[in-house]
Amino acid sequence: MLLLREISKSYQKKPVINQLSYQFDQQRYCIIGPNGSGKTTLLMLAAGLEIASSGKITLDDKPISSVSAKRQLGISSDKIILPDFLTPQQLLEFHCSQHACLFPTQFIEHLGFAPQLTTPVSALSLGNLKKISLLLALAHQPQYLLLDEPTTGLDHQSRSWLLAYLDSYPGKIIVTSHEESFTENEHYHSVFLNELNQGSSIAS
Numbered sequence: 001m002l003l004l005r006e007i008s009k010s011y012q013k014k015p016v017i018n019q020l021s022y023q024f025d026q027q028r029y030c031i032i033g034p035n036g037s038g039k040t041t042l043l044m045l046a047a048g049l050e051i052a053s054s055g056k057i058t059l060d061d062k063p064i065s066s067v068s069a070k071r072q073l074g075i076s077s078d079k080i081i082l083p084d085f086l087t088p089q090q091l092l093e094f095h096c097s098q099h100a101c102l103f104p105t106q107f108i109e110h111l112g113f114a115p116q117l118t119t120p121v122s123a124l125s126l127g128n129l130k131k132i133s134l135l136l137a138l139a140h141q142p143q144y145l146l147l148d149e150p151t152t153g154l155d156h157q158s159r160s161w162l163l164a165y166l167d168s169y170p171g172k173i174i175v176t177s178h179e180e181s182f183t184e185n186e187h188y189h190s191v192f193l194n195e196l197n198q199g200s201s202i203a204s
């Protein structure tokens with residue numbers, strides 16, 4: 001279970017996340033909130049890619065900063081800057097060696113990404129940047145998938161495949177999205193970030 005306890009995060013003294021406590025104990029969540037409310041920040045904190053100003057985050061009782069916690073999750077976010085001198089092939093090979101997983105050939109096929117494998121990241125289109133970001137999140141099929149606006153910029157075929165794949169994904173998923181495929185999806189528990197930030201909490 002992903003557990004956030006009294007998390008605060010400020011940028012240049014401007015608070016974005018304020019004393020937020022929440023336990024993600026269900027299978028599917030959609031974090032909802034207006035632009036700039038902190039949804040991406042929350043996912044980045046939950047993945048250990050941003051450091052909270054205060055508070056504690058654990059994944060299955062392990063600190064989110066630990067290697068074992070990080071191995072259990074995959075994150076896709078446009079906020080994550082990929083090294084632009086590498087190719088997707090190189091990134092995926094490195095990722096798969098770190099996670100001891102197979103090269104994600106089938107996912108690549110489903111996303112129609114094979115022609116882009118040897119294109120430097122710096123030359124990828126926005127939609128193809130989204131695809132490599134998703135591939136890095138999915139390749140090791142983590143127990144926890146954190147997906148920041150996962151369908152934004154995807155072509156129709158890739159979007160349809162991704163939505164169907166997520167429907168049957170065995171692990172836990174937390175998405176941020178403004179899209180009805182998630183916000184109106186009965187399988188996703190909606191979390192309104194503004195309400196959490198006002199001090200909602202952990203069930204005891």
Ligand SMILES: Nc1ncnc2c1ncn2[C@@H]1O[C@H](COP(=O)(O)OP(=O)(O)OP(=O)(O)O)[C@@H](O)[C@H]1O
Binds near residue numbers: 011012033034040041
């Ligand atoms: N590195 C940063 N430095 C300064 N401010 C930042 C930084 N990252 C995010 N912010 C600010 O934090 C706030 C929350 O940003 P965040 O990207 O988390 O919002 P969001 O809810 O995901 O927005 P959107 O729906 O537009 O994607 C915004 O006001 C943003 O400008």
